[in-house]
Amino acid sequence: MRYLHGVAYLAARGFLQHLLDELPDYNRLDGELVSRWKEEPSGGTSTETIQAPHAYWTRTVWLEPFLMEFDSISKAAKGMRAMQRNWAPYPTILQRRTALIAEALPPLPLKAKAFPFGLPKSPMGGFTLLGENLLLGSALCSSPFPNGEFSFVEDKLGPPSRAYRKLWEALLLAQTLPNPGDFCLDAGASPGGWTWALAKLGAKVLAVDRAALDPSILAMPGVEYLRHDAFTLKPAECGAVDWLCSDVICYPRALYEWISLWLESGLAQNYICTIKMQGPSFDRETTELFARIPGSKVLHLWHNRHELTWINLKSWRDAPEA
Ligand SMILES: C[S@@+](CC[C@H](N)C(=O)[O-])C[C@H]1O[C@@H](n2cnc3c(N)ncnc32)[C@H](O)[C@@H]1O
CATH class of the missing domain: 3.30.2130 (VC0802-like)
Known part of the structure; x- marks a missing residue:
């Protein structure tokens, strides 16, 4: 050997x-x-x-x-x-x-x-x-x-898309879950896979998208829907959130600029966001900006496609060496 x-x-x-x-x-x-x-x-x-x-x-x-x-x-x-x-x-x-x-x-x-x-x-x-x-x-x-590689036992009836699997994987890697009653902002929520996963954990979810939410998700307890451009929604208008989740299809830089407002505001505790690459290229420069935010991990998850997942937790920011 x-x-x-x-x-x-x-x-x-x-x-x-x-x-x-x-x-x-x-x-x-x-x-x-x-x-x-x-x-x-x-x-x-x-x-x-x-x-x-x-x-x-x-x-x-x-x-x-x-x-x-x-x-x-x-x-x-x-x-x-x-x-x-x-x-x-x-x-x-x-x-x-x-x-x-x-x-x-x-x-x-x-x-x-x-x-x-x-x-x-x-x-x-x-x-x-x-x-x-x-x-x-x-x-x-x-x-x-x-x-x-691994797979989840899937729910084929509840969620209206399979995107919830990448949120589940991110939460597993975060080794922490939203608590019942936590307030989550789900940006780019339609048709509602991530909102479904968050609401199933007992969280309150504000689902924001320019497109409609699936009616079965809108009917879940704790779910509110706002038809809005997520990036014109300012932190002060939303108030404090326990989890800021985003699966918005956009240029990585647009996401970074919006997230920077939230970081400056200090109003979000934890973040899980997909950084979606546009076209065939890899926006390494913006990815590095996310990775350099204290308390961050940027990973390609097994359930990701042409995207990376940025996870930033309050507990990681508080104890960066952990
Ligand atoms: C990949 S889909 C989200 C899937 C969703 N996470 C799920 O689990 O079902 C991306 C969404 O981003 C939304 N979107 C794109 N630009 C947006 C913007 N500026 N503000 C809000 N939503 C946006 C699209 O309408 C689309 O529904």
């Missing part, structure tokens, strides 16, 4: 090119796994570290990559099992052989999960084959889900 200096990034589904643009000096590409690591020279005890630049367009990052030579499937599985339990296969070449190794490992928790649930605490690894007898793996990945 040879530990490597650096990390490997698994691209967000459909956004390999964005990730390659973020990591122009990668040294290997296996499927959508972008490597940025170096091998220790043989016999070396180098303490060289390779900077692992932050990249947004990932579904998970292999944090402790290693190369392992093996002469049989069972020996590969045994070597990995000795490190920890959970290993997600990422087949690129030799798909059958990769699958046989995966079958020799403990089963992964792949069942759809009912919201809310606690994030898995045990480490999640990943592996792929670089040759018949050579495996690239990492016992620790940034996402606790296999290859960063």
